[in-house]
Amino acid sequence: MNSLNAHEARDKDRSQRAHLLSIADLDRDEIEELLRVTDTFVEVGRRPIPKVPALRGRTVVMLFFEDSTRTRLSFETAAKRLSADTMSFSVSSSSLNKGESVRDTIETIEAMGIDAVVVRHKSSGVPAQIARWTSASVINAGDGWHQHPTQALLDAYTARSHLGSLEGRRIALVGDIKHSRVARSNIEIFTALGAQVTLVAPRTLLPASLSAWPVQVSQDLDAVLPTVDVCYLLRMQQERMTEALVPSLREYTSTYGLTSARADRMADDAIIMHPGPMNRGVEIASEVADRPSAVITEQVANGVAVRSAVLFTLLGAGRQQSSSAAYAANVSNELSVQTDSVLAEELAHAEEAT
Amino acid sequence: MIRHPDTVIKGGRLIDASGEQSGDILISDGHIVAVGQDLQGEILIDAGGCIVSPGLVDLHAHLRQPGKEETETIASGARAAVLGGYTAVLAMPNTTPTIDCAAVVREVLELGRASVCDVHTTGAITVGRAGERLAPMAEMAALGVKVFTDDGTGVQDDRLMRRAMEYASGLGLTLAQHCEVNSLSEGTCMHEGEWSARLGLPGQPSESEELMVMRDIALARLTGAKIHFQHMSTAGSAALIAAAKAKGMAVTAEAAPHHFTLTDACCEHYDATFKVHPPLRSQSDLEAIKNALAAGSLDAIATDHAPHAAEDKELPFDQAPPGMLGLEYALALAFSELVDGGEMTEAEVLAAMSWRPAAIAGMDNHGQRLVVGVPANLCVIDPSQRWVIDATGGASLSRNVPYVGKEVRGKVRHTIVFGEVVVRDGEVQR
Structure with missing residues (x-):
């Protein structure tokens, strides 16, 4: 291949590489497929040696411009369960402190040879920008107020494991919607899966314009709670107080906090979710957080399986396609075949070892 | 002031605050010295089919x-x-x-x-x-x-x-x-x-x-x-x-x-x-x-x-x-x-x-009617030329153009500043 062709091939590769930037980029079939693949990795996670060789020789970079130990560890664990090599790049120890641009950073890392980059940034849209500058798959691990798609996938997975289908289910998202990437991606995934979403928040914590959102809005948590299958609480950040978005934490807790009395108003089989880290005593009473109906640690556990499913789907053997309709059509067969061959390979290794 | 050669703009649609007419404009010594038909000058600018505007x-x-x-x-x-x-x-x-x-x-x-x-x-x-x-x-x-x-x-x-x-x-x-x-x-x-x-x-x-x-x-x-x-x-x-x-x-x-x-x-x-x-x-x-x-x-x-x-x-x-x-x-x-x-x-x-x-x-030398005696600050526009905006940024040192790929109509052919033809056929002359 001459250099011109190599160049073209590279551009083509770049344009076809699959990313996970936003739940809005996925249709319902693609979401369902990712959740089905997650089942496989939940099973893998239960094995004595929870590791498969599917991404052996692949390199996944954790590019965290904003610190997040929990999400980074979850992605690293997910990548390692797939036998991928991981590199970690955090801003405090990097040349970004020396004024290097995001573009130069990603091009430098790419030059080392990588397959996927997991990006966390405090500014909305940075993963989308990075996707224009790299031929690696870009996975959004949270950008500003915009999206946190793997959180949404793990939440949908967790909710479904308790409720079955989310079709027609009622889900309340409670708290700071306006500044929440979790809220934006979860509204999209829950509604894509057929659930009815109600936002419960003071208007200061809602976007000014909700006209394009397929949701209902309420300021009365007491009235909403008995009707829902899921009460999803968002973290209330101290800094919202300094911006005078609510009069006081005390008033917030008294009107929007899930107290024991409020939790008692929920249906028996309804569940309580929270993306963590929790402010016990603010958005959720400590006693409520420890109830069996609160599935918060399950969410964390499912996070690893979901992120394995995402990495596997984007990078699994021979995958070079974008998240297009073709992908949706092909992915099902390919994954079952791939998963089987992975398992076969692993069995072979187990035999060698004995 | 540098003297620029006499310039005649021939055959344009002359549009200014008073309306539209057709004709030639003769420019000398930085000013419009004649407006009419069949004018002659050292430099000829053909404005056929074009708008001539302040x-x-x-x-x-x-x-x-x-x-x-x-x-x-x-x-x-x-x-x-x-x-x-x-x-x-x-x-x-x-x-x-x-x-x-x-x-x-x-x-x-x-x-x-x-x-x-x-x-x-x-x-x-x-x-x-x-x-x-x-x-x-x-x-x-x-x-x-x-x-x-x-x-x-x-x-x-x-x-x-x-x-x-x-x-x-x-x-x-x-x-x-x-x-x-x-x-x-x-x-x-x-x-x-x-x-x-x-x-x-x-x-x-x-x-x-x-x-x-x-x-x-x-x-x-x-x-x-x-x-x-x-x-x-x-x-x-x-x-x-x-x-x-x-x-x-x-x-x-x-x-x-x-x-x-x-x-x-x-x-x-x-x-x-x-x-x-x-x-x-x-x-x-x-x-x-x-x-x-x-x-x-x-x-x-x-x-x-x-x-x-x-x-x-x-x-x-x-x-x-x-x-x-x-x-x-x-x-x-x-x-x-x-x-x-x-x-x-x-x-x-x-x-x-x-x-x-x-x-x-309050720019008294600009936007004036196309009449004898006013400073010759003019542009000649081809209103029928269609073109696609590119990403080069043109003469600017920057390239932050939000219209890349957009097809538009109307192109400036010539620009005359105080009698000097500074843009000729879409090119800056100095």
Whole structure:
């Protein structure tokens, strides 16, 4: 291949590489497929040696411009369960402190040879920008107020494991919607899966314009709670107080906090979710957080399986396609075949070892 | 003054404030010396099928010099201007140092004299555009500055703005305002609406602009000052200005090409090329701006030409600097969006881009009728030429063009500044 062709091939590769930037980029079939693949990795996670060789020789970079130990560890664990090599790049120890641009950073890392980059940034849209500058798959691990798609996938997975289908289910998202990437991606995934979403928040914590959102809005948590299958609480950040978005934490807790009395108003089989880290005593009473109906640690556990499913789907053997309709059509067969061959390979290794 | 050879512009449609006629224009010694048929000159410019208009006048150009010469200089901005048909531009004062005293005004005007365009400058209303104390307006006015603005920001303090109006009106000066109430817009990077909600970007409401328009109309009523409203972007602002004019107030206003061409939906992919202040608004705001230009309640089209380095526009959307190029695209965008959209005639567009802005800025040598004795500041436009806007940024040193790939109509063929043919067949001559 001459250099011109190599160049073209590279551009083509770049344009076809699959990313996970936003739940809005996925249709319902693609979401369902990712959740089905997650089942496989939940099973893998239960094995004595929870590791498969599917991404052996692949390199996944954790590019965290904003610190997040929990999400980074979850992605690293997910990548390692797939036998991928991981590199970690955090801003405090990097040349970004020396004024290097995001573009130069990603091009430098790419030059080392990588397959996927997991990006966390405090500014909305940075993963989308990075996707224009790299031929690696870009996975959004949270950008500003915009999206946190793997959180949404793990939440949908967790909710479904308790409720079955989310079709027609009622889900309340409670708290700071306006500044929440979790809220934006979860509204999209829950509604894509057929659930009815109600936002419960003071208007200061809602976007000014909700006209394009397929949701209902309420300021009365007491009235909403008995009707829902899921009460999803968002973290209330101290800094919202300094911006005078609510009069006081005390008033917030008294009107929007899930107290024991409020939790008692929920249906028996309804569940309580929270993306963590929790402010016990603010958005959720400590006693409520420890109830069996609160599935918060399950969410964390499912996070690893979901992120394995995402990495596997984007990078699994021979995958070079974008998240297009073709992908949706092909992915099902390919994954079952791939998963089987992975398992076969692993069995072979187990035999060698004995 | 250098003597340029006698030039004749043959066979154009001559459009000015008095209407349209066909004929030739003979230029000698920097002035129009004859208008009629079958005129002869040393240099022949064929204007067959073209519009010959008084040169365009831009009320709002960021030329970045002094301070940001890697993104634009007065020389490069002037080249972009004449390629866009402008014979005069009004430079904004948000440079480093700020154009807020006689020394910086002198430097800018001197650099302007060496350029291909007639460069005028605004002065800042307040020292360093900090909104705390008045800049020495009279000293700057003595050097020819007629318009004062803190553009890039609005004067926030009500009392200081009142004082500025009183002081300026006593000197016969015009104040121009960038209308933005900071307490409502701080930390925002786009229009507040459906798109900001979806993209998770902090949005500024239209009201952050409109509240300052309201206040300044009230203060102008109080003080009798001449106030010009810069880059009006919302339906509410357009309505406020129309109402003030209906009451007979001497307010004027401009709109930028991007506000009648692009909407906040352009921010979808977090490309900061589309980040600008005031931000791209909704479709209904865009329609209102078009209507207000057509109705004349917005007097002028001004570019808000704002060059930025590529690496700055690649910052995260919320950190990237606001602004986009405009000088080489404004006329074609106006023809394509406003004339072809059925909102305005070509003559009305030229009024909004030449003689009305010239009057607002007090530029007596520009926007004049095409008659014997006036300075020869002209442009020749081929209204039928269609072209596709490219990503090169033209003569600008920057490339932050938000219209890449857009097909437009109307191309400036020739531009003549004080009798010198500075653009010939779409090429700058020096």
